[in-house]
Amino acid sequence: MKRRSVVKYAAVAAALSLGLTACGGGSSESKGSDTVRVTLANHVWTEGIKAAIPEFEKSTGLKVELTQLGEDQLSDQYNVKLNAGSDEIDVMMYRPLQEGKAFARNGYLADLTSKVAEDADWNWKDYQDGPVKATTFEDKVTGVPIITEREVLYYRKDLLKAAGIEVPKTMEELEAAAKKLSSADTAGFVARTGKSAAVTQFSSFLYSFGGDFTDESGKSAVGSAEAKKAYAFYGGLIKNYGPKNVSTDMSWPEAMAIFTQGKAAFYTEADSLYKNATDPAKSKVTETVGFAPLPAGPAGSKPYNIPSWGLGVNQASANQDNAWKFIKWATSKERTLEAQKAGVPGPRASVWSDPAGTSTYPKDLAAAIAVSAENGVGHDRPQVLTVGKAREIVGGPIVSSITGADASAAADTANTAFQKFLDDEK
Amino acid sequence: MSVLTPARTSGRTASAQENFSAWANRHRKWLFAAPAMIFVGVLIIFPLAWTLYLSLTDSQGSVRAASDFVGLENYLTVLTDTERFWPAVGRTLSFTLVALGCEIILGMGIALLLWRPFRGEKWVRVAILLPLVATPVAVGMMWRLIFDPNIGFANQLLGLVGIPPQPWLSGQDSALPTTIFMDVWQWTPMVVLILLAGLTSLSDEPDEAARMDGASAVQRFFYVTLPLMMPTVIVAILLRGIDALKTFDILYATKGKGGGSFHEVETLNVYAYGLSFDYNQYGLSSAVLILFFMIIIGSMWLLTMRKKAVSK
Numbered sequence: 001m002k003r004r005s006v007v008k009y010a011a012v013a014a015a016l017s018l019g020l021t022a023c024g025g026g027s028s029e030s031k032g033s034d035t036v037r038v039t040l041a042n043h044v045w046t047e048g049i050k051a052a053i054p055e056f057e058k059s060t061g062l063k064v065e066l067t068q069l070g071e072d073q074l075s076d077q078y079n080v081k082l083n084a085g086s087d088e089i090d091v092m093m094y095r096p097l098q099e100g101k102a103f104a105r106n107g108y109l110a111d112l113t114s115k116v117a118e119d120a121d122w123n124w125k126d127y128q129d130g131p132v133k134a135t136t137f138e139d140k141v142t143g144v145p146i147i148t149e150r151e152v153l154y155y156r157k158d159l160l161k162a163a164g165i166e167v168p169k170t171m172e173e174l175e176a177a178a179k180k181l182s183s184a185d186t187a188g189f190v191a192r193t194g195k196s197a198a199v200t201q202f203s204s205f206l207y208s209f210g211g212d213f214t215d216e217s218g219k220s221a222v223g224s225a226e227a228k229k230a231y232a233f234y235g236g237l238i239k240n241y242g243p244k245n246v247s248t249d250m251s252w253p254e255a256m257a258i259f260t261q262g263k264a265a266f267y268t269e270a271d272s273l274y275k276n277a278t279d280p281a282k283s284k285v286t287e288t289v290g291f292a293p294l295p296a297g298p299a300g301s302k303p304y305n306i307p308s309w310g311l312g313v314n315q316a317s318a319n320q321d322n323a324w325k326f327i328k329w330a331t332s333k334e335r336t337l338e339a340q341k342a343g344v345p346g347p348r349a350s351v352w353s354d355p356a357g358t359s360t361y362p363k364d365l366a367a368a369i370a371v372s373a374e375n376g377v378g379h380d381r382p383q384v385l386t387v388g389k390a391r392e393i394v395g396g397p398i399v400s401s402i403t404g405a406d407a408s409a410a411a412d413t414a415n416t417a418f419q420k421f422l423d424d425e426k
Numbered sequence: 427m428s429v430l431t432p433a434r435t436s437g438r439t440a441s442a443q444e445n446f447s448a449w450a451n452r453h454r455k456w457l458f459a460a461p462a463m464i465f466v467g468v469l470i471i472f473p474l475a476w477t478l479y480l481s482l483t484d485s486q487g488s489v490r491a492a493s494d495f496v497g498l499e500n501y502l503t504v505l506t507d508t509e510r511f512w513p514a515v516g517r518t519l520s521f522t523l524v525a526l527g528c529e530i531i532l533g534m535g536i537a538l539l540l541w542r543p544f545r546g547e548k549w550v551r552v553a554i555l556l557p558l559v560a561t562p563v564a565v566g567m568m569w570r571l572i573f574d575p576n577i578g579f580a581n582q583l584l585g586l587v588g589i590p591p592q593p594w595l596s597g598q599d600s601a602l603p604t605t606i607f608m609d610v611w612q613w614t615p616m617v618v619l620i621l622l623a624g625l626t627s628l629s630d631e632p633d634e635a636a637r638m639d640g641a642s643a644v645q646r647f648f649y650v651t652l653p654l655m656m657p658t659v660i661v662a663i664l665l666r667g668i669d670a671l672k673t674f675d676i677l678y679a680t681k682g683k684g685g686g687s688f689h690e691v692e693t694l695n696v697y698a699y700g701l702s703f704d705y706n707q708y709g710l711s712s713a714v715l716i717l718f719f720m721i722i723i724g725s726m727w728l729l730t731m732r733k734k735a736v737s738k
Contacts, residue, residue, distance in 0.1 A: 072682075072683070075703070076703055079702075079703050079706070082488075083488055083489050083490065085490060102487060102706065105487065106487055106488035106490075106491060107488075108488075193687070194682070194687055195684070195687035196683065196684070196687075243576055244575075244576070244591070245575035245576065245591055245592075245593050245596065246575075246596075247575060247593070247595070247596030248596065248598075248686070248687040248688070249595075249596060249681060249682060249686055249687055251682075258576065261577070263576070385487065386487075386705055386706060386707075388683075388700075388704035388705055388706075389704065389705045392684060395687075399687045399688070403598075
């Protein structure tokens, strides 16, 4: 009992270190096994794939062993298993912008460059540039994007109509509308508030105000005048027109819940989560939710347009060929179209040019996505190795701004800290 | 030379067996202890030594990547870190002391109430033990819903008596007390169990003698029962205290990585978790864990000393 806390960490250390000996011993299977071990995150995309797996098993004769985890648990699993050089995972669903760079640097991801090029039918060229860039590391393809997302404005048609307000096209209009619609039981605006969680959704505001996390020379830019304005604006919207007693820990499930319970008029969030607002089982605003492109700031409307998830092959896997077979099937044109119809925006250009690809989407959402795809920025968080730490640093001023502290001073502090972080990472 | 011995006729195996049993016989105390020793070695000593080694390197990103030996640099970094480390130490200690204090006082009170038999005793005991059997993560999620500032039950209840809604877990200052409350709710039953076991084993004579001498109930508790109970109380403090020091699940389940946006509930355990799983700074994280380990060992040693003094 006494030593349990130590044992808890020791177990992690043991897992990490035992892996050292394990990988020294070489793998037991030299030729791929017939079982492909696939680790996926909880996501609408995963539900679709799960239902279709028997089809894959039938056509290839392979067996799929599926592990499905929440985002954080998935991250922890990878940290322990990949660190240990475990060959227990063949196919892994990962976040190219969150972990991709670090995983590739650590040698966890197999090089897929020759594999993606070998089949013209499957057609790697069909993939959009942004997502491809995010899953490429030092000119090597390390993953195949499966889900893309852009930030859009979710709003309540009924509230806007009752107040006689047009859908805001600029940030100023958004603020004015949020102010007008904010009442005792309905917030004018809601969005993520957690220091780390909010960074991705704040990024579009940052770009639209003319800022970015780093400048062209790679130096920290979160202390720039543009960034300060963006911090003050995003935080101010939530502080002044957000829910009462707003928590500063909200990620999308909490913020989405407020919007779908009918407690907010505007909400900025990733388009790939739209089903949460239109699914009657989860939402009270299915009939009244509308979608619009992100309102334009001083620098225009510049939402992020990124691949949120991709599939990669574990470098330590002894079953890489079969792992690739699974990926190729799961990312085929047909499957991507199926997923897209089920509400998962895909990374293939062909599914967007195909009318069937957007047939199931609310019309205004499809239009908003088309706009965002055009003027989108390819990242939604600092592009560094230790993204987790960077997000906490650049997210600090968001929270300061929400709580009414001096956003400008907080941005200066964050700027110094972020520059030091960037220097350390070099 | 010993042509006539039967062992010789059955060949080498028999003599090898004999040799082995003779050897085993000579070393039986080691042999029987071996499984336990291997277990301790592999699961406690080795990981501890490995963590200690990691704490002296600049290992980060991946533990398989090359790392340099940096001596005590990580410890220096950690011990001079007034932004995350020392506040985390403060939170760990205040969480433990306040939670433990409440649990011991409440636990003693409840144990005294349950001490003498009464009607329906069985049911009351079962009801009191319920929080103990719940999974801490589930407990965290449950209280998180109850304490939700907008739709939570706690604020609705307060609203009925006209008290304005409280931020609870989302407040910068109220988050830690709220998690302490959750810990007290869940773990007081364990303290009750331990103290009740101690109470039932007390003999009635000293109490009766005091009663004959005209001591009041309060006097009897403070001058008779409590001193006799001291060894049990210290056991309860020891077990619960160490458990409280290393609380992780309810903190993580309610506030997530980093203990909230302001690190409101970031204890040493949560901090070390963030360092290794979020920042991938294994060297630094190991240094924090070794220091944490020393804090636990230190407080354990203090309590054991105290227990010895009391038992004398």
